[in-house]
Amino acid sequence: MARIRTSTRLSLTLVALAACGGAGSLETATELPKGPRRPDGVALEPPPAMPPATDRANAAGVVALREPLADKDVEDVVRAYVRAFEREDIEGLRQLLSPDAVPLGRVGGRQQLVDLWQMKMKNFEYQRLAGSEVVRYSQIERFTYEALGVPGAPTRPPEMRPGDLYVRVPVASSRIGTEFFGDVIVLLLRREDGRLRIAGQQDEKGS
DSSP: OHHHHHHHHHHHHHHHHHHHHHHTTOOOGGGSOOSOOOOOOOOOOOOOOOOOOBSOOOSSSOOOBOOOOOHHHHHHHHHHHHHHHHTTOHHHHHHTEEEEEEETTSSOOHHHHHHHHHHHHHHSOGGGGTTSOOBOGGGOEEEETTTSSSTTSOOOOTTOOTTOEEEEEEBOSOHHHHHHHOSEEEEEEEEETTEEEEEEEEEEOOO
């Protein structure tokens, strides 16, 4: 009987000691972090890579199309071109050019085109055009890469790239206008950095 009591007391003592020893290491609800609870991690798939924006694309897969050019975008470039000549502002013309601009129908690059414009300004008093109707904005013709080189359309210049615009600007039928610009101003327009730039230029003379 004494052995049973001794064993019982020993068991109770061990249980008590275990309870006291674990109390310091047991994490209770009142000891949890006070900060906001963070949600469980979620695996996210990276967004699909978008293809380069183009003007046209086949209806297959993921494509990115550029916003179509408005007539006003083209007219703004033509007005800036004519206005720069009226002011004989060669620097203003230079700022309209793309880095790889060329004189259409001639051998040369960007600097040769600028030199050609400078020579024209030396030979003609373009300031006399100020205040007069120089070109017919309502009759501007524009052609895409695909629209050229077919029967009834102008010849596609070799410098033209897909996405470029080939623009023909009729000069007003006044002697002074056609003398300075020819009968038609031809501009090759290229979209760069979100704006249209002149990638090529030439004057057409009537037969």
